[in-house]
Amino acid sequence: MKLLTPQKSVPTHIISGFxxxxxxxLLNSLLAQKPKGEVWAVLMNEFGQIGVDQNLLPQTEGYAVKELLGGCLCCSSQLxxxxxxxxxxxxxxxxxxxxxxxxxxxxAQLLEQLTEPHWQSQIQMRALVTVVDGSRLHEQEWVKQNLYADQLKAAQIVVISHAEHMQAVDEQALQQLQQEYLAYAQTWLKPTLGQLQLVEIDLPYQGIQRKIQPLIQIQKKYSNESALPEIKQLPYHYVETAQGYSVAGxxxxxxxxxxFYDLLDxxxxxxxxLRIKGIFNTNQGWKxxxxNPNQFNYQSAPENVDNRIEVIVQTERDWALFETQLLACRIDTETD
Structure with a gap:
């Protein structure tokens, strides 16, 4: 059957969260605000093979819900x-x-797919929303997971759910979290009982520019006219810019x-x-x-999938010098 091409650019919202x-x-709350005469569609993704969430959404006329089961539409095959x-x-x-x-x-990977030129005439990306359970912010083993952090970094709007169940320790953790992600210039919302007005999130998507490139010292091997190779494996460095801030990693x-001590120095x-975060394999173990400007914390850490570091600044920086100094802290003899 031949598929018809949409005649309009459809406002599109990604509602993510752990x-x-x-x-x-939250999605149900937003769907309840559909004007009469309009058709709203939902594409849901569940990791397992049995869909449940679809049955929790409106099944009446004016709504079209489709589930994509098995795997993750963010990072599995795009097809x-x-x-x-x-x-x-x-x-x-x-x-x-x-x-x-x-x-x-x-x-962030899903957003990268949907902002490709192929989709620009069909969908109109709105601000990416990440939902965070406010009642669990005090659970450090929960909020320190890499996936949790990745979802927060991608967010333009952070919605705090279950606010009515937050304790004093959760409120304190929320303030710390907002300070930690200050450089990402996000909007934080705390609706009551999950009720949020669509107008609060119906904002244009503001993209983050990100360049993943070879290490700066490796780039010096290429002439000014030659294109840098596509990065598919470690090591590499990247720079993200948004709202006047830069994140170099x-x-x-x-x-x-x-x-360890050279790195710490x-x-x-x-x-x-504004912020320095990293995890390294050191001669004192994984650290x-x-x-942040008020506190320098370092501690032992479990083995990670790689060595990594991010530095958030609001001023120009000589990243080549920093990279040279960083690599000078390396003590192993392997070349890969």
């Missing part, structure tokens, strides 16, 4: 997602679209080992930064670093 954060509750989305758009011609990825998904193989000597 497992059990309250995405579907199933592209087919499902194309069919949903062409068959229902919606006035508004909501996408709810699995709680185990990386929304590096990732190295987990087999690289660094001198280097990080403590940095000036005019994590979590620096």
């Amino acid at each position: 497992l059990g954060a309250g995405k579907t509750t 199933p997602m592209q087919i499902a989305l194309s069919r949903l758009l062409s068959e229902t011609q919606p006035d508004r679209l909501f996408i709810e990825p699995t709680g185990l998904g990386h929304p 590096w990732k190295f193989s987990k087999r690289w080992q660094f001198d 280097l990080l403590c000597e940095q000036q005019q930064w 994590s670093f979590n620096f």
Whole structure:
């Protein structure tokens, strides 16, 4: 059957969040605000093979709900997602679209797919929303997971769910979390009983520019006219810019080992930064670093998939010098 091409650019919202954060509750609240005469569509993704969440959404006329089961539409093959989305758009011609990825998904990867030129004439991306369970903010083993952090970093709007169940320790943790992500210039909302007005999240998507490139010292091997190779493996460095802030990061193989005290000295000597976070394989074991201007925290950490560091600044920085100093802390003899 030939699919029809949508005749309009559909406002599209991604509602992300960790497992059990309250995405579907929020989504129901938003869907209830549909004007009469409009058709709203929802594309849901569940990691397992049995769909449940679809049955929790409106089943009445004016709503079109489609589930994509098995795997994650954020990071698995793009083809199933592209087919499902194309069919949903062409068959229902919606006035508004909501996408709810699995709680185990990386929304930044999904957003990267949906902002490609292919989709720009069909969908109009709105601000990416990440839902956070406010009643669990005091659980450090929960909020310190890499996936949790990835979802927060991708968010333009952070919605705090279950606010009515938050304790004093949760409120304190929320303030710390907002301070930690200050450089990402996000909007934080705390609706009561999951009730949020659509107008509060119906904002244009503001993209983050990100360049993943070879290490700066490796780039010097290329002439000014030659294109840098596409990065598919470690090591590499990247720079993200948004709202006047820059986040520079590096990732190295987990087999690289660094001198702990040289690394600590280097990080403590940095000036005019807003945030430094990293995890390294050192001669003192795996260590994590979590620096803000008021507190320098470092501690032992479990083995990570790689060595990594991010530095958030609001001023120009000589990243080549920092990278040279960082690599000088390496003590192993392997070359990969």
